[in-house]
Amino acid sequence: MKSGNTIHVEVHFTPTSAGEESLTGKNVIVIDVLRSASSILVALTNGAREIIPVGDMESAYKVFSKLTREVTLRCGERNGKMIEGFDLGNSPLSYTEEKVKGKSIVMLTTNGTAAIVKARYANNLVVASFLNLTSVVNLIKSWQSDVTIVCSGQDNRFSLEDTICAGKIVAELTKDNDAFSLDDGARAAVTLDKSFGGNILKMMKHSDHGKALVEIGFEEDLKFCSNIDSFNGVPVLANGVVRLNNEQQTPVLKRAS
């Protein structure tokens, strides 16, 4: 921890509550439990070369035009479903080694990748979910510096599952340590975790986003995304692409000639 200084932790419940300029130069954790952050982690763990997050369809097509089709996957969702003409949707279960190994993945999702793009000028930008909770907390601890947690939410709205994930990170970070100051959002997230975070799958089955996903056939995704610490990689953004934190030195994206 910063010697003698208080470390400030703030939690935004939606990306809209954090201005792009307020994230610039900060240590930012972007959470999108259902499902971008989970899918990104699975894809990278399964050998994807990199994730190129994009914030809107316009940007997606600009990036597509610069990449060799055979080493690229076009991935993402609108209203939870795979975008027409894309290769994969946003189900982490679809990001198998067979599909993703060695590929550059251009990813466009309603909440998660839009939040990552918004925070692209952060000093550190880490992508978090329940799947890599402890690894994310350990990385944050190593910074010994202020942290801004941005929940991706759902369509700019508060989502319980992202908030509970934020609450668990803050609780773990500040456990037995009074060197931290928390903003209203961080205090609320910790409190909500105490009430709702005991059974993550149950909480997600009753959350707005969870219910919507079950309705369109993705109940298995909820189960998969509720497994705390089932992975230990940490996706980080550098030079516009997301890779696991121990692989940042690998070459950047291969462009079409």
Added chain:
Amino acid sequence: MKSGNTIHVEVHFTPTSAGEESLTGKNVIVIDVLRSASSILVALTNGAREIIPVGDMESAYKVFSKLTREVTLRCGERNGKMIEGFDLGNSPLSYTEEKVKGKSIVMLTTNGTAAIVKARYANNLVVASFLNLTSVVNLIKSWQSDVTIVCSGQDNRFSLEDTICAGKIVAELTKDNDAFSLDDGARAAVTLDKSFGGNILKMMKHSDHGKALVEIGFEEDLKFCSNIDSFNGVPVLANGVVRLNNEQQTPVLKRAS
């Protein structure tokens, strides 16, 4: 309650999470505990003719130009302090009968009036704070219809005091009644009220916005704004102006000839 139907209650923690179009035609409760909603209630109770909420400085000056100066008060704040050249700031204690009686009050505040303006196409728009909690709940109950609660927050960010006020409204509304369905925000607000809502003044003294107001000398405002049900009027918006709900039939704003 609507016979046989479930009544849906949703809570937005900031105005940014609610699109203007998503509020159109809805029954909207705008909460701004510190301090617009409290000031509006005090001003109207003390005999102000009407409040004309504006969302930005540009709109404020447009409205000023249409009103006779001697019957108008220019009120509002930026960074918590009275705007230069205005007549009053945003402290409810400053809205005395002597100052406001018979006056049309043009009000510009960072969070509250901006939220009201955003929700101006609501079917019903009610302004709520701790001061008129029970009266607001009783009015909502009389509608027997879906409700959207919008917390004004602070600079587009989550604020604990508005959320606790929302939680108390939802808790009161749904008490001993299972005809309601709650979104993630409403469920979280109720839970946060249980944790933080026992001592409102203490909660506000530790909230981000509360601390900022104490720092610039407004601790008395916190005390005043924490008094649950010290008033029983309900400010409602109709035809662009806010009046107490039992006075909607009085004439609208007097324009300069």
